[in-house]
Amino acid sequence: MAGPTTAERGQRQQESSGPPPARRWKNRRFRTIVILALAVVLLGSGSVWLLYGSPWLRVRHVSVSGTAVLTPEEVLEAADVPVGAPLVSVDTDGIEARLRRKLPRIDEIDVVRSWPRGIGLKVTERTPVLLIEKDGKFTEVDKKGVRFATVSRAPHGAPSLELSLARSGSATASLRRLGTDRLVREAVAVAGDIPAAVRRDTRTLKVRSYDDITLELSGGRTVEWGSAENGAAKARTLTALMKAASGARYFDVSVPTAPASAAS
Structure with a gap:
């Protein structure tokens, strides 16, 4: 009986050695992309939870500095900072607007996040001339x-x-x-x-x-x-x-x- 031809022997050798190098490289690249995409999704989800859902980055204290005639208690009451809210979501512009509206004595107000759990209110009062x-x-x-x-x-x-x-x-x-x-x-x-x-x-x-x-x-x-x-x-x-x-x-x-x- 006649043996396998040369073409048949080449085909069998190719099948026994697996896919060609170009196809193997594409497969590895696809797996790497999938792994990286999953890592990005997990990292993003974790960051969102850390900033908005975790108990570690929430407003726990509010400090006031720069007052002269006004008292810190007056500033705190007018600012109405949402204690317990995620620090990243605090509306600093809204706090500034409330302070200017409720306390006209304030000339400048700087509302700053003090990570991980604080809000700072830096007040400059108007001086009468x-x-x-x-x-x-x-x-x-x-x-x-x-x-x-x-x-x-x-x-x-x-x-x-x-x-x-x-x-x-x-x-x-x-x-x-x-x-x-x-x-x-x-x-x-x-x-x-x-x-x-x-x-x-x-x-x-x-x-x-x-x-x-x-x-x-x-x-x-x-x-x-x-x-x-x-x-x-x-x-x-x-x-x-x-x-x-x-x-x-x-x-x-x-x-x-x-x-x-x-x-x-």
Whole structure:
């Protein structure tokens, strides 16, 4: 009987040696992809559970820093942080919005996650530069012109604003053209430019018109400031003038290049 042909022997050798190398490489690659995909799914599921479902990354404590007039308890109550919620899901923007809405005294608020279990509330309060007195109460106004709080006692270091607007002449023109709110903003700008040493002694900031703003200091001293324009130059001139004429009670820096002083 005749033996197997050469082609038959080649086919048997190929079958006994398994699939060709290219097919074996594709099979290994497919298995590797499947294993990697399963690993990614498991890792992703585990991460989601860790962040949202585990008891280890949930809000357990809330800290407050930076308060001066406000108390930490007031800030905590207004913030209403969801204690017990997953830390990653806490709406920090929502907390900031609530604090600004409920506590106008807050100027800046930074809400930060403190991993693994905390929320930090870093507060910067507004500082009054002017006080508006009415019916025995004092409305605090900050450097941006924001009226943020009304208190029964005047805080130290902020002068009272007095609008002494006449009903004729330049005062009427200022009032009609600018409005009371604009004149208050002008006064705020002046208050922000007053030198620190002078601000401590300033009792009243009197506004008669846009370009007629006067500072009344302790000891019966008076400073004619003029308008809010050139505030930095007026501050420098006033500092130098008060040093040169330490016994004076009247100072005029409305034109900073031509200041004046007098004993009375």
